[in-house]
Amino acid sequence: MAAALMDGELGSIVNVSAAAWAAMSYARLAAGHLRPGAPRLAALLPVVALLYAIPFAFSTSTFRGTSAFFLTWLGSFKIFLLAVGRGPLEPSLSLPHFVCSASLPVKLRQSTADKDKSQAPVPSRVHAPVRVLLSGAVIPVIIYSYQFKNAMNRYQLLVLYTLHIYFSLDLLLATVHTVIHDLLGMEMEPQVNRPYLASSLRDFWGRRWNLMVSSILRPSVFDPVRARLGNAAGVLAAFLVSGLMHELIFYYIMRSAPSGEVTAFFLLHGTCAAAERWWASHPGWWRRPRAVALPLTLAFVAGTGFWLFFPALMKGGMDEMVLRECQGMVALMEQAGRRLAVATDLVSSTM
Incomplete structure (x- = not known):
């Protein structure tokens, strides 16, 4: 049942992605025709309202929390900054770059923030694909460890939760970084720098x-x-x-x-x-x-x-x-792996 629930969220991801793309496209268009200030803010308020409603499109807490962080918090604040002519968004950006910058925790390689790069802290030097593999290997171990939670004391359990949150965020952000970097030449805002x-x-x-x-x-x-x-x-x-x-x-x-x-x-x-x-x-x-x-x-x-x-x-x-x-999610990934293996065997047998 849990795997079926996660499988059903795939349709919600497609719908939310389409809605976010349309909303951010409109925001870019409106900002390009209106000067910063009250008129631009009024034109962008419907986008903000949509961003605050989007998490309710998901049935699972995982995707509600992720969409709330990316869109309701970071996305809406970027739109508010755009309304007053500040922040990372500019109407002059190409549409794909604007939408990705507005919807995801990413930054352009040539953004003005990079001018102060020498003064900024050096982020982790571990490449995103390596982080994806590392976090992807650690998280199943953490999930497996939860079956022993009744034998853990309060502090051991809290440490396990801390590790779960850290590696889940790192997996999510490193995955987005890998996709966005390869497709559009954009960089993730670094999430942590050796805390x-x-x-x-x-x-x-x-x-x-x-x-x-x-x-x-x-x-x-x-x-x-x-x-x-x-x-x-x-x-x-x-x-x-x-x-x-x-x-x-x-x-x-x-x-x-x-x-x-x-x-x-x-x-x-x-x-x-x-x-x-x-x-x-x-x-x-x-x-x-x-x-x-x-x-x-x-x-x-x-x-x-x-x-x-x-x-x-x-x-x-x-x-x-x-x-x-x-x-x-783990069960869904196992199902996908089995289906991929079957498809690979079928292709191999027909060659």
Whole structure:
């Protein structure tokens, strides 16, 4: 049954892809004829409304969550930035490049962001196809390990969930990177840059983890708020919006009212990151040695995640839901492999 459910999602993927292509094509056309400001924003609001409705087209939490992240969050924020003449989207882009940039976490090789490439953190040097193979090999092992979950304590289970989320995201993003890079010469926004080397919360969130999100929150939330209310307010606003968008994604996945724990997690980190920034603004004050800062940062991220972030997932039963769908996806892949083997044998026998 799980495999049949995942198989049925293929039709939804086709329909959603067609709808996203049509919506982004219209957005490019409208932006090309209207100047940034209220008229362009009014013309683009129907696109934003569609992006917020798209996750409901899917029956499984996996695809609802993925479409919510790519389209409802990143996509809608890119459209809002386009409305005011900022961000990665430009009407002058070719249609395929515009649609892919708007719908997926990708960036053009020759984008203006690349001008500051020398100042940006160096992303993982592991090539996307290798990451696909690595994550594709690890995830089935993680799924298999879930059958022993009753013998695990709470923290062992949370570590397993962390690994599942990390490798699932890496598999998804590396797969998209491989396809988009080969077809259109576009690059994925790097998702992570060795987060285990983070020496502060600012380093972790701003330069190492979820870099696609920070690259969108910076021009859309942080910069405008900072210009009016200062750095601390900009940091808190960015983390607040991140928390609210995570709550929205969890709502799409579980279809239940948010608990507020995820928002509290990000507000706590935003407050601490703002405090770090304030402390760093005083050159003569004491600095933690890197050998101490690194484990303290990772311990804080893990501890607060186990306290606030992951319990929100477990309370809603999302872990069990995702597990069933992953098992269905594995079964679907096994069926596809068997069908491919049969087709290969038939072709070989006729030659």
